[in-house]
Each structure stands twice: as structure tokens, then as C-alpha cells.
Amino acid sequence: MSSTRKITDIPLNRVEGDLEVRVEHGDGVITDAWSAGILYRGFENLMIGRGPLDGLVMTPRICGICSTTHLMAAVRALDAIAGVTPPDNAIRLRNIALMAEHVQSDVRQSVMMFMADFANPAHSRHSLFEQAQQRYTTMGGSSFIDVIRETKKMLEVVAMIGGQWPHSSYMVPGGIAFEPSQAHLLQCLQIVRGYRQWYERRVLGCSIERWLAVDSRAALDAWLEENGAQRESEVGFLLRFGREFGLDSIGRGNEAFLSCGSLDLPADTAVSGSTRQLVAAGVVRHAAAEAFDHEKIAEDVSHAYYKKALGVLHPSAGETQPHVTEREGGAYSWIKAPRYDGSSVETGPLAEAVIERRPLFLDFLAGPGASSLTRQLARLTRPATLLTAMETWLGECIATHGAAIITGDGRVPDGRGVGLTQAARGALGHWVNIENGKIARYQIITPTAWNGSPRDEKGVRGAWEEALVGTPIADPDNPVEAGYVVRSFDPCLVCAVHTVKRTS
Amino acid sequence: MISLYWLQCGGCGGDTMSLLGTETPDVPTLMQSLNVDLLWHPSLSNLSPAGQEALLADLKSGARPLDVLVVEGAVVHGPDGTGMFDAPGGRPRKDLVAALAGQARFVVAIGTCASFGGFGVGGEIEATGLQFTQSKKGGFLGADFRSKSGLPVLNLAGCPCHHDVLGNVLLALAAGAKVELDELQRPVDWYGMTVHQGCTRNEYHEYRVEEEDFGEKGCLFFHKGCHGPLVGGTCNKTLWNQRSSKTRAGVPCFGCTNPGFPTPDPFFETRNIMGIPIELPMGINRAHYMVYKGMAAAAAPERLKKRITEV
Numbered sequence: 001m002s003s004t005r006k007i008t009d010i011p012l013n014r015v016e017g018d019l020e021v022r023v024e025h026g027d028g029v030i031t032d033a034w035s036a037g038i039l040y041r042g043f044e045n046l047m048i049g050r051g052p053l054d055g056l057v058m059t060p061r062i063c064g065i066c067s068t069t070h071l072m073a074a075v076r077a078l079d080a081i082a083g084v085t086p087p088d089n090a091i092r093l094r095n096i097a098l099m100a101e102h103v104q105s106d107v108r109q110s111v112m113m114f115m116a117d118f119a120n121p122a123h124s125r126h127s128l129f130e131q132a133q134q135r136y137t138t139m140g141g142s143s144f145i146d147v148i149r150e151t152k153k154m155l156e157v158v159a160m161i162g163g164q165w166p167h168s169s170y171m172v173p174g175g176i177a178f179e180p181s182q183a184h185l186l187q188c189l190q191i192v193r194g195y196r197q198w199y200e201r202r203v204l205g206c207s208i209e210r211w212l213a214v215d216s217r218a219a220l221d222a223w224l225e226e227n228g229a230q231r232e233s234e235v236g237f238l239l240r241f242g243r244e245f246g247l248d249s250i251g252r253g254n255e256a257f258l259s260c261g262s263l264d265l266p267a268d269t270a271v272s273g274s275t276r277q278l279v280a281a282g283v284v285r286h287a288a289a290e291a292f293d294h295e296k297i298a299e300d301v302s303h304a305y306y307k308k309a310l311g312v313l314h315p316s317a318g319e320t321q322p323h324v325t326e327r328e329g330g331a332y333s334w335i336k337a338p339r340y341d342g343s344s345v346e347t348g349p350l351a352e353a354v355i356e357r358r359p360l361f362l363d364f365l366a367g368p369g370a371s372s373l374t375r376q377l378a379r380l381t382r383p384a385t386l387l388t389a390m391e392t393w394l395g396e397c398i399a400t401h402g403a404a405i406i407t408g409d410g411r412v413p414d415g416r417g418v419g420l421t422q423a424a425r426g427a428l429g430h431w432v433n434i435e436n437g438k439i440a441r442y443q444i445i446t447p448t449a450w451n452g453s454p455r456d457e458k459g460v461r462g463a464w465e466e467a468l469v470g471t472p473i474a475d476p477d478n479p480v481e482a483g484y485v486v487r488s489f490d491p492c493l494v495c496a497v498h499t500v501k502r503t504s
Numbered sequence: 505m506i507s508l509y510w511l512q513c514g515g516c517g518g519d520t521m522s523l524l525g526t527e528t529p530d531v532p533t534l535m536q537s538l539n540v541d542l543l544w545h546p547s548l549s550n551l552s553p554a555g556q557e558a559l560l561a562d563l564k565s566g567a568r569p570l571d572v573l574v575v576e577g578a579v580v581h582g583p584d585g586t587g588m589f590d591a592p593g594g595r596p597r598k599d600l601v602a603a604l605a606g607q608a609r610f611v612v613a614i615g616t617c618a619s620f621g622g623f624g625v626g627g628e629i630e631a632t633g634l635q636f637t638q639s640k641k642g643g644f645l646g647a648d649f650r651s652k653s654g655l656p657v658l659n660l661a662g663c664p665c666h667h668d669v670l671g672n673v674l675l676a677l678a679a680g681a682k683v684e685l686d687e688l689q690r691p692v693d694w695y696g697m698t699v700h701q702g703c704t705r706n707e708y709h710e711y712r713v714e715e716e717d718f719g720e721k722g723c724l725f726f727h728k729g730c731h732g733p734l735v736g737g738t739c740n741k742t743l744w745n746q747r748s749s750k751t752r753a754g755v756p757c758f759g760c761t762n763p764g765f766p767t768p769d770p771f772f773e774t775r776n777i778m779g780i781p782i783e784l785p786m787g788i789n790r791a792h793y794m795v796y797k798g799m800a801a802a803a804a805p806e807r808l809k810k811r812i813t814e815v
Contacts, residue, residue: 009593010553013546020592039580040589041514042628051770057758058766061623061663064518116550138550139532139542148532152525156745163753164744165525166518167664170755172772177718178754181814184747334589410718410772478552 005031008476012483014113019452021486022332025473030482033461033468035452037335040305047442052412052434053078055442056169059430062444063492067166068101068158069423070430073444075171077419077432082173082412087404088266090175092393095263095278096188097158098421099390101165103195103383104151105424105490106349107203110380111136111147111234114487118241122480128241135237143202143234150198157191160184175406182401189394196387205233208384215359217367235380242373246472251372251485253467255365256343257284257351258450260292260429262422263389269396271389274356278389279422282355285343287365289355294418294429297445300337302457303330337453337462338445346463347426347450348490350378372467372488379424379490423447425490451489464489506538506678508572509563509604510545513597514590514624514631515577519615520547522664525745526671534671538678543570564603572677573608573651574670575601578617578624578631579644589629598644605634610677611651612658614670619659619690620763633659635689639763659689663760668742669694688763690736698786699757700725700732702740703749704815709733711804712797713811715754721811724756726781729773731759733785752815 005026012021024032043062047055055074060067072094079086086094117123118132119141126132135143155165161180162168170177180188196208204211206229214223220239223230230236242248261281265273274280281292337344345351350370353361364374412434419430426447433441453462461469464486473479512520528534535542543559544551551559562568579598580590587596605611613619613634620638624631633643635657641647643657650656660669673691676683684692700709708715708723715722724730732740732751739749739757751757756772759765769775775782784793807813 013549013551013556039514040582040629042589042624046623046627050768051773053772054770057771058623061516061518064516064521064664067516067518112548120550120552138548139535145530145532148524148530152527152530152745155525156747159743159745159747159753161753163748163750163755164739166521167760168750168753168755169758169771170750170753172718175718176754179719180753187747406718477554 006476008473008479010479010482012486014116014487019486019491021468021482023468023473023479023482025476028472028474030468030471030473033465034332035335035454035462035465035486036333037448037452040334044442044444047439050439052437052439053173054439055430055432056172059444060167060169063446064166065105065492066101066423066425066428068098068162068168069421069428071169071171072098072421073419073428073430074432075173075419076421077417077430078173078412080417080419081415081432081434082408084174084408086175086407088268089179089397089400089403090405090407091264091266092269092397093161093176093180093405094171096390096393096397097161097168097170098263099386100154100157100192102424103199103386103390104154106379106382107147107199107234108151109424109487109490110238110376111143112138113490114376114484115234115238115241116141116144117480117483117487120478120480122475122478123245126241126244128237128244131237132241146202150195150202153191154195157188160188172406172410173412174408174410175404179401179405182398185394185398185401189391189398192387192390192394196391199383199387203234203380204384205230205236208387211235211381211384216363217360220360235377238376238380239373242376247373247376247484248368248371250471250481251375251467251488252369252470253346253463254344254461255370256286256340256345257354258282258292258340258345258347258427259352259355259422260294260420260427266393266396269393271392279352280356281420283340283345284351284354285345294420296341297429298339299445300339300456302337303454304333304336305331333454335449335453336445337456338449339456344453344456344460344462344466345450346489347447348375348379349382350375351426352382352422353378372484375488425492426450446492448489448492452486452491464491505541506571506674507541507543507569508574508674509543509570509608510574510576511597511601511604512546513575513577513601513618514580514629515615515617517547517576518664519576520545522667523670524667526667527746528668528671534674538674540674560600563607566607570604570608572610572612572674573604574612574614575618575634576614578621578629579634580624580629580631581644582628582630585630601634601644605645605649605651608651609653610655610658611645612660612670612673614660615665616661616663616760616763616765619657619661619688620765622663622765635659636763639688655683656685656689658683658685658691661688661690661695661761661763662737663765666694666738666742666744669738686736690761694738695736695761697736697738697741698733699735699737699739699749699751699761700785703732703751704740705751707813708808708815710800711808712801713804713808719754721813721815724751724754725774726776726779727774728756729758729771730756731762732757734783735759735762737761
């Protein structure tokens with residue numbers, strides 16, 4: 001380590017959960033990074049010995065932001081064990097609630113978590129700073145308040161299908177617990193239409209069709225200059241502010257992408273996808289696409305506080321503060337390190353866009369490469385790829401009201417099953433064993449485990465650790481750049497950090 | 505001006521997500537109208553690391569007054585009482601809970617984890633609530649704890665807490681109104697009725713027309729493990745997300761406002777003796793209940809027996 005390098009622990013909030021990011025930096029640039037999940041909740045072990053359906057009630061409560069996604073993963077694992085395929089309308093109504101969760105989360109995270117830092121005093125010399133303060137100041141900015149008002153309407157859709165948001169348990173093995181009334185389905189459709197109009201007016205500044213026609217970096221530049229509505233929209237502001245600050249040149253990461261696929265297509269539907277799912281599964285490493293196979297996932301615990309490492313902590317836990325090591329090579333996180341076929345990968349909307357071969361994002365990868373700005377752009381514009389299908393599926397549910405909503409009797413025999421789906425922030429998997437009518441094993445890999453993982457046994461960094469390396473850090477007391485890099489992955493962690501500096 | 509500090513401990517953030525769904529018309533407007541100075545919220549604040557440290561130092565020393573401390577998530581004591589399973593900056597978060605609770609005029613536990621420990625009571629993380637461990641008074645702060653106002657911890661239970669409860673409690677505190685609490689220190693305005701009250705399946709319950717299979721019209725109490733008649737909560741009086749509730753969507757109430765939540769018994773099942781649930785609606789005599797339900801089932805109108813009436 002050179003004599004000018006420092007270690008700084010960076011406090012970041014406006015994420016969900018608990019995280020500390022430790023960075024080594026010198027000459028104003030991050031030279032290494034360690035990401036530590038600092039809260040252990042022991043959820044997987046709480047599941048053992050419980051009733052076979054209890055994952056439907058327990059696992060949504062892992063996460064207040066993506067509770068519907070955990071429900072989807074849990075029920076898909078039980079579907080697999082029971083060997084049942086839900087009827088078309090159950091598939092639709094599962095998908096619609098999950099998509100509602102996604103389209104509100106994408107906009108909330110972008111404006112309230114990511115773009116809120118545009119109002120940070122670190123940007124006081126940015127040409128758009130005054131506008132940014134007016135729009136994104138937390139709890140008071142015009143966009144901040146607008147987003148809270150509009151996104152909560154979308155969650156009424158989840159309530160009408162599943163009873164409440166967050167933490168519903170309406171998906172049950174083989175289908176859903178109850179068919180919403182036609183009146184509720186019509187109201188859901190009206191809410192989705194209203195959200196679409198707002199999203200087009202304020203977030204995109206144009207119609208969804210116009211946005212989806214943006215198919216290259218050149219086309220994006222032309223779109224941005226096309227009119228005032230697009231320039232002043234949330235997407236337009238993200239691009240203009242982000243480019244001036246240089247968000248397009250930080251946070252590249254390892255450019256290995258994973259999606260486990262999501263949103264099964266009903267057998268009979270007007271919605272089409274490249275596969276039997278609306279969101280395709282796949283892996284892209286070194287620009288080469290390959291099929292996704294969940295058997296190639298392995299969890300590395302070489303740098304995580306699990307099993308052997310935990311045993312080391314216990315005897316001295318009363319006196320020591322062992323949970324962040326100051327040397328590379330030790331355990332430093334409660335997050336395990338999932339690897340795909342040995343690779344550290346990222347997951348989320350950018351990964352989905354790359355795997356689905358969306359031309360705009362492929363053009364970025366072929367040119368300057370991935371960046372925090374590209375990653376955030378993929379998230380803020382993902383609802384454009386979901387809202388039309390939501391409307392179509394709601395229309396199909398209304399047209400076929402009264403059709404079956406469950407296959408089988410809702411019971412689950414002994415067996416093993418995997419439930420895979422995409423959360424707003426990326427790939428989620430539940431691996432479940434039922435033995436003697438009880439849960440014998442429950443293992444979960446979350447999107448943030450992929451994106452925010454610690455090193456593996458080969459010393460390879462997790463996705464946002466890698467993305468942090470090379471990032472400028474102008475003011476270690478207010479390191480907004482590192483915040484953008486980490487938040488561009490939409491971490492499901494609340495980051496809490498102290499600052500200790502040392503010169504070695 | 506009411507200063508408010510929101511501390512997240514061992515939880516999922518679901519109470520924050522729930523709160524954002526309140527129709528008042530929205531959280532920022534609610535805070536502005538009540539003149540709440542939100543000093544810190546882990547998801548809603550923008551304060552530099554140095555600013556956050558200075559704020560905490562001022563609050564802990566009392567240099568800056570703290571009106572309301574809201575705690576979301578359980579107090580984590582594990583492993584072995586150290587609290588190191590939840591230790592930002594290498595310091596157990598429970599120490600910060602104690603320091604801030606000692607300075608606050610009001611201490612509010614939002615959600616069942618903060619109120620009663622919830623997930624993780626008796627587990628590896630050795631969770632407790634602020635002033636209860638499940639139904640046993642004491643918890644982290646102790647049975648005799650009183651905040652500077654003289655009140656014990658206000659338990660706004662639920663998993664998550666219903667989105668309108670916190671705003672209403674803040675409204676009461678701002679108005680200087682007395683917040684009447686039940687024996688579990690929950691405001692009776694929100695927990696003094698059962699979840700069963702206002703359930704659209706009430707007639708099916710009344711005449712014991714039972715749901716055995718998902719998707720039926722019927723009462724979820726007898727086979728599907730519904731806790732609606734067993735627990736206090738506002739879910740069917742003040743709807744979720746302005747629209748519905750679990751029981752209206754065919755999902756049993758899981759009893760999440762209760763101190764024992766989550767119980768070890770399997771969800772979606774009703775434990776019973778001879779077809780009568782072991783746990784009966786609050787305060788009911790078993791023998792009387794059996795006679796009443798037998799007669800009620802015999803008196804059920806055809807429109808319920810044939811499940812014609814919508815729910």
C-alpha cells in the first residue's frame with residue numbers, strides 16, 4: 001500500500017438494509033473496495049421445522065421493498081414441489097402484482113434514493129444544482145413528493161389483488177387465494193392507465209412507444225434534444241445532470257450479467273416474449289450470451305461470517321468488535337458470495353436489458369461500457385417495458401372473469417423445489433426442501449447477494465466492489481461518487497457507516 | 505416543531521414502505537402540516553456522514569432536543585448478548601437505541617418486531633422488542649422505562665404497521681391529546697377492535713359457512729387459520745392501501761399485531777378439536793360457542809350455503 005493511500009468507511013443511507021462500504025483511496029481515486037453487509041437476521045434458519053406453506057408468510061417479511069417478489073419465489077418453489085402449473089389467470093394476477101411492485105420501485109429508487117443526491121451540496125457548482133435542489137431535496141422537492149403520491153397509487157393494485165402491500169401472501173401453491181371482483185380488476189386497469197399517463201408525462205416526457213424507439217446512443221442524444229418535455233423529464237434530467245458530473249464514466253463493474261428470468265407467459269395471451277417468460281433468463285459474460293442454468297450457482301463463504309468464521313467470532317464476542325477486518329483475506333460481511341459458474345456477476349435492470357439484447361444498452365456496452373448512469377437509465381426506463389403488458393393482462397383477466405385461479409388443492413407434498421424470479425433489483429432464488437410435512441431446508445439468494453457480495457476464495461470482488469475501483473473520491477467526508485456507484489445497483493440494504501481514516 | 509429521529513434495527517423496512525402508502529395526502533405533506541422536523545430517516549434523509557455523526561452526538565448529549573424516537577425492527581442482542589449481529593461501525597446498534605430512548609420525549613415502536621421482538625425472538629439474533637419480549641413486559645428498555653414525557657413505549661404493532669397508524673399517533677402527540685393504550689401498550693383507537701370486525705366474510709362466519717379450498721366464498725376461520733376474530737387490528741376498518749385487506753382477498757389474517765407473531769404453528773391451517781377451532785374468538789365460552797355455531801349453521805340461509813353472496 002503506498003504511503004498516500006487511505007482507508008475510508010463510507011456512510012450511505014437511502015438503501016434498504018445495512019451496509020458498510022470500505023474503500024482504499026489515493027490521489028483522489030478509489031483503488032480498492034470492500035462491501036460489508038452488517039446485519040444478520042438468520043431468516044433461513046427460522047424456516048426450518050415450520051409448516052410447508054409458511055414460506056409464503058415468512059419470506060415476504062425478509063424485505064419491505066420486494067415482499068411480493070419473495071412471495072413469488074416462495075410460491076414457485078412450492079409449485080415445483082407440488083408439480084402444478086397455475087391456470088392462466090393466476091399466472092396473470094401473480095405477474096401483475098409483481099410488475100406493480102417493480103414499476104413503483106424503479107421510479108422511487110431512481111428519484112428518492114439515487115437522484116436525491118443531485119441536491120447534495122457536493123454539487124453546488126453544477127450548472128443544474130438549483131433545479132436539482134428544487135426537484136430532489138428529500139421530503140420537499142417537487143419530484144420527490146410527486147413520486148410518493150403517484151407510486152403509492154400503483155400499490156393499490158397489489159392490495160386489490162392480494163389484500164395489502166407490503167407483505168401479502170395471496171399466491172398459494174397452484175395459483176392464487178381468491179379471484180378479485182370484476183369491479184376491482186377494472187379499478188386496477190384504471191390505476192395502471194393513470195400511472196402510465198403520469199409516467200409518460202413526468203418520467204419519460206414522451207410516449208412509451210417513442211421511448212422504446214430510442215435504439216442507440218446517437219438516437220438517445222437526438223431524443224434528449226428533441227423537445228423541452230423530454231429534456232425536463234426525470235429521464236432527461238438524469239441524463240443531463242449525470243453527464244455533466246461524469247456519472248457516465250464511473251461504476252463500470254465487471255460487465256458480467258445474469259437474469260434468472262421472470263413473469264411466465266400464460267398459455268393463451270396477446271403478450272409475447274422471446275421465451276415462455278416476459279423477462280428472459282440468461283447470462284452474458286465478456287459480451288458472449290449463454291443460457292442460464294441455476295445448477296451453476298454456488299455460494300462462496302470464504303470472506304463471509306458464516307459457519308467456520310462465526311465459530312471464530314463467538315468466544316471473544318463480548319469484548320472485541322470483530323465484524324470489519326482491516327486486512328484483505330478475512331471475513332468481513334454477513335452476505336455470502338454467490339458465483340455463477342465461478343464468475344462474479346451483476347443482476348438488475350441493466351442485466352435484463354443486455355440479456356434481452358435491447359439495442360440502446362448493447363450500444364453502450366459496445367462503446368464506452370457500462371456505467372452508473374447507464375445502469376440507472378435502465379432502471380428508470382424499465383417500466384416502459386412492463387406497463388403495456390400489465391394493461392393487456394388485466395384486460396384478459398376482465399374478459400375471462402370467472403375462469404379458474406388455482407390448480408390442485410393448494411397442498412404441498414414432501415420434495416425439493418426451486419423458485420426463481422426477478423426482483424426489481426435482480427435475480428432472486430428460493431431453494432426449498434419439504435420433509436415429513438415440514439420445511440427441512442430453506443436457502444435464499446437475493447439480488448443484493450449477487451451485486452453486493454464480498455470477495456470469493458479467488459479474491460475476485462463482488463459486482464459493486466469492482467465497480468467502485470477507479471471511481472474518483474473528491475471529498476472523503478462527503479463521497480457522493482461512491483454513493484452513485486453503489487446506489488446504481490439499487491442495493492437492498494441500509495448502509496450505515498462511520499468514518500475512520502488512517503494513513504499507513 | 506416536533507423533532508423526529510427514525511432508527512432502523514433488525515427489520516425489513518416494511519413499516520417505512522407501509523407508511524409511504526398513507527393517504528394524508530402523502531408523507532411529506534403530513535410531516536409539513538404537523539410541523540415535524542425529520543432529523544433522520546434511513547431511507548428519506550440526505551445528510552452527509554459528518555452531519556449524521558454530529559447530529560447523533562448532539563442528540564445523545566441532549567444538546568439538541570429529541571421529541572419523538574421511532575424505532576423500526578427488533579433490538580438485536582445476538583450473538584451471546586453482544587449485539588454484534590447488528591453493529592454499524594462495529595458498535596452494537598442496541599447501545600444507540602438506549603442512548604436515544606433516554607433522551608426522547610416519546611418513544612414509538614413501529615411494527616411487531618420493534619414492539620414485541622417478532623421474528624428472531626428465541627432465535628440466533630436473540631431479538632427483543634423495546635419494552636416487551638413477545639407478551640412478557642420488559643424487553644430491551646425494561647418494564648419500568650418511561651420516556652421524558654412519562655409515557656412508556658407506544659407499540660404500533662403489525663407486520664407491517666398499518667400505514668395510517670403512525671401519522672395518527674403523531675397527530676395526537678402534536679395536539680397534546682391523550683393516547684389511550686391497551687395492556688400491550690398499543691393505542692386502543694387502532695387495536696381496540698378485532699381484524700374480524702368489518703371483514704366482508706362476516707356473514708359466512710356468523711352462519712359457519714366455511715372455506716375449505718382456496719378461492720371459495722366462505723369464512724377462513726375454521727380451516728384456513730384466520731386469526732381475524734383473535735387479534736386486535738384496524739385492517740378491515742381502515743383498509744390497506746385505501747382498497748382492501750387480506751381477508752377480503754381470500755388470505756387469512758395471520759395475527760401479525762399479536763405479541764406472539766409469528767407463532768410456530770403452520771400458517772393456512774386451523775388447529776381444531778372435533779371441527780371446532782382450539783383458539784376461539786376473544787373472550788368466548790367454548791361450550792356456549794359450540795351450541796351457538798351448531799344452531800347458526802342450521803339457520804344459515806341458502807344464499808350463504810350456496811355461496812351466492814359476494815365477499
